[in-house]
Amino acid sequence: MSKKKKVSRLKQANNELVFARPKSLRDIEMHFCAGCGHGIAHRLVCECIDEFGIREKTIGVAPVGCAVIAYDYWDFDVTEAPHGRTPAVATGIKRVRPDNIVFTYQGDGDLAAIGTGEIIHAANRGENITVIFVNNGVYGMTGGQMAPTTLAGQKTATTMAGRSLRRDGYPLKMLEMLAVLPGVKYLERVSVHSAQEILRAKRAVKKAFKTQIDGKGFSMVEILSMCPTYWGMTPLKACERIQSDVTTFYPIGIVKTY
Amino acid sequence: MSRKILMCGNDACGEGAVLAGCQLYAGYPITPQNELTAYMSKRMSETGRVFIQAESELAAINMVLGASAAGARAMTSSSSPGISLKQEGISYIAACELPAVIVNVQRGGPGLGNIAPAQSDYFQSVKGGGHGDYRVIVLAPASAQDMLEYTYHAFDLADKYRNPVLILSDGLLGQMMEPVDLKASDRKPQIPEKPWALTGCAGRKANFIKSLILTDVELEAHNIKLQEKYNIIKEKEARAEVFNLKNSEIVIVAYGSVARLAKAAVEKARAKGMKAGLIRPITLWPFPDKIIRDAAATAKKFLVVEMSAGQMVEDVMLALLGKAEVNFYGRMGGMIPSEEEILAKLESLL
Numbered sequence: 001m002s003k004k005k006k007v008s009r010l011k012q013a014n015n016e017l018v019f020a021r022p023k024s025l026r027d028i029e030m031h032f033c034a035g036c037g038h039g040i041a042h043r044l045v046c047e048c049i050d051e052f053g054i055r056e057k058t059i060g061v062a063p064v065g066c067a068v069i070a071y072d073y074w075d076f077d078v079t080e081a082p083h084g085r086t087p088a089v090a091t092g093i094k095r096v097r098p099d100n101i102v103f104t105y106q107g108d109g110d111l112a113a114i115g116t117g118e119i120i121h122a123a124n125r126g127e128n129i130t131v132i133f134v135n136n137g138v139y140g141m142t143g144g145q146m147a148p149t150t151l152a153g154q155k156t157a158t159t160m161a162g163r164s165l166r167r168d169g170y171p172l173k174m175l176e177m178l179a180v181l182p183g184v185k186y187l188e189r190v191s192v193h194s195a196q197e198i199l200r201a202k203r204a205v206k207k208a209f210k211t212q213i214d215g216k217g218f219s220m221v222e223i224l225s226m227c228p229t230y231w232g233m234t235p236l237k238a239c240e241r242i243q244s245d246v247t248t249f250y251p252i253g254i255v256k257t258y
Numbered sequence: 259m260s261r262k263i264l265m266c267g268n269d270a271c272g273e274g275a276v277l278a279g280c281q282l283y284a285g286y287p288i289t290p291q292n293e294l295t296a297y298m299s300k301r302m303s304e305t306g307r308v309f310i311q312a313e314s315e316l317a318a319i320n321m322v323l324g325a326s327a328a329g330a331r332a333m334t335s336s337s338s339p340g341i342s343l344k345q346e347g348i349s350y351i352a353a354c355e356l357p358a359v360i361v362n363v364q365r366g367g368p369g370l371g372n373i374a375p376a377q378s379d380y381f382q383s384v385k386g387g388g389h390g391d392y393r394v395i396v397l398a399p400a401s402a403q404d405m406l407e408y409t410y411h412a413f414d415l416a417d418k419y420r421n422p423v424l425i426l427s428d429g430l431l432g433q434m435m436e437p438v439d440l441k442a443s444d445r446k447p448q449i450p451e452k453p454w455a456l457t458g459c460a461g462r463k464a465n466f467i468k469s470l471i472l473t474d475v476e477l478e479a480h481n482i483k484l485q486e487k488y489n490i491i492k493e494k495e496a497r498a499e500v501f502n503l504k505n506s507e508i509v510i511v512a513y514g515s516v517a518r519l520a521k522a523a524v525e526k527a528r529a530k531g532m533k534a535g536l537i538r539p540i541t542l543w544p545f546p547d548k549i550i551r552d553a554a555a556t557a558k559k560f561l562v563v564e565m566s567a568g569q570m571v572e573d574v575m576l577a578l579l580g581k582a583e584v585n586f587y588g589r590m591g592g593m594i595p596s597e598e599e600i601l602a603k604l605e606s607l608l
Contacts, residue, residue, distance in 0.1 A: 055459070056458050056459050056460035056461075057458035057460065058458065059328065059456045059457075059458065061324070062468075068470055069470065071466035071468060074464070075459075075464050076458075076459050076464050077456040077457065077458060077459050077464050077465050077466065078456070078464070078466045078467075079323075079324070079327045079354075079456055079466065079467040079468070080350075080354075080466075080467065080468040080469060080470060081320060081323070081324075081350075082320060082323075082346050082347060082350050085316060085317065085320035085323075085346075085347070088312070088316070088317040088318075088320035088321050088323075088324065089320045089321070089323050089324035089327070090324060091310065091317075091321050091324060092282060092284070092320065092321035092322060092323060092324025092325035092326075092327075092328070092332065093324040093325065093327060093328040093456065094324075095282060095308040095310065095321075095325065096281050096282050096308060096325045096328050096329075096330035096332075097328045097329075097330075097457065097458075100328075100457070100458050117313055117314055117316070117317065118313070118314075118316070118317055118320070120313075121312075121313035121317065125310075
């Protein structure tokens with residue numbers, strides 16, 4: 001290859017954008033702890049919205065929990081919802097604006113504890129909305145208390161000796177519970193603990209939005225996510241824990257599709 | 259042109275909402291407001307709008323929050339225990355400055371109480387109800403016609419001030435059938451532009467709606483802004499109906515269905531030569547303090563009649579600031595005071 005050609009190829013490569021911040025994601029520093037999975041999950045949502053070209057018709061509903069200030073990071077219309085009522089708020093929006101793309105972004109406390117009623121009934125009505133459910137097994141914002149999804153034996157601020165199934169009950173598998181409902185069209189569990197899993201997670205988020213765009217009905221992606229701060233471990237160890245412990249109880253894969 | 263039909267108050271309320279262009283109604287079964295939910299399920303479907311029977315009162319108020327955030331006129335209704343459940347959502351709606359209409363067809367309390375008419379949710383309605391420093395505009399209808407008119411007007415007030423408006427009715431008003439003039443059906447609702455609403459950010463910056471304001475300085479500023487709005491509402495929207503107030507030596511203050519009974523008692527008292535009058539607050543918040551205070555120019559005695567242990571009576575005392583003697587007569591637990599009881603109480607005071 002001549003020197004001239006080499007330079008030209010280099011120029012071409014320099015001009016070709018191969019990786020950039022999604023338009024839907026604002027260019028500001030996030031407040032999440034080191035090693036937290038929320039930043040990745042936020043980005044995946046934004047990448048999918050950009051790729052579908054639906055930024056200008058998307059309305060997000062942010063939860064109460066670590067993702068409460070999602071509207072600071074997302075550059076499209078967003079409302080907050082009271083703790084757990086997120087799917088009810090999304091229902092109200094989608095019913096009066098059926099042509100918009102409406103999604104909720106919820107943590108495990110929001111979705112699987114205080115908002116259990118709202119998620120089950122929104123799913124059962126077959127609301128044509130998308131739910132991004134981030135499961136990190138603890139209440140992060142309030143100091144790492146036990147969540148409904150906390151694994152048996154897991155130490156948290158309210159299960160100092162580890163979650164006792166006898167005292168605290170069993171971890172909830174929301175996707176498996178929702179799968180029996182006819183209005184539910186697409187359910188997949190993914191993780192963001194490795195590059196490979198992040199790619200898979202993106203495909204799932206995209207499929208979930210596609211489900212709504214095509215008017216099929218309720219779609220939800222459960223994203224297993226790291227909380228190094230309240231798991232009491234390094235970010236790297238937290239990623240390893242998802243692979244070794246979390247995915248054993250919450251298997252990755254499609255739970256329901258159409 | 260007059261077009262009168264026989265309707266119960268709950269149905270009239272629903273028709274007021276339909277006429278006002280309500281686009282989403284979400285409700286949950288509870289007596290004595292069930293006629294309203296049933297009416298809305300029929301009328302909202304007929305008019306191509308959204309009716310949702312929600313899984314809970316919490317879900318219903320939050321569906322209203324969502325619809326309102328998306329720019330639609332939205333309403334929910336319930337009765338006392340259900341309204342308690344909605345308070346979380348009402349606090350958020352007020353904090354986010356969203357318009358919404360909420361109907362409380364009050365029943366006897368506390369707790370599950372019973373399904374008979376009561377006015378024991380006054381404090382909850384006018385003093386806050388949920389957490390935080392916020393106010394809800396409270397309208398008190400006294401007839402089926404009022405149920406229609408006030409509900410229609412409530413949507414305008416809610417949009418004008420971007421604030422929740424509560425219709426404080428009771429089981430008697432809700433279920434009693436009366437002739438209702440549907441002349442309002444000729445009206446075209448004037449729904450203002452809502453540039454703040456979430457509609458998708460095409461051609462504009464993204465909108466967000468939230469009540470979370472983490473810094474104390476900013477949250478205080480937000481509260482000050484809310485209080486300034488409430489002061490404007492206090493100044494402009496306080497309303498009351500007055501009856502036989504001229505030269506009254508004694509004035510009854512009563513709202514809602516009790517005001518109807520009090521009016522009849524005042525008429526009988528006048529026939530007996532007693533100088534009695536009536537003030538019926540139409541807005542419970544803002545409270546018509548000035549109208550009550552002005553009446554103290556001639557009346558040195560006031561009688562507050564409520565279907566409660568005495569709640570509005572505190573606001574009457576605050577309005578009068580010691581300028582007149584304030585008496586109270588109340589029934590509780592779903593008991594309705596009779597004209598005779600009110601008249602006897604009047605006589606005992608003169």
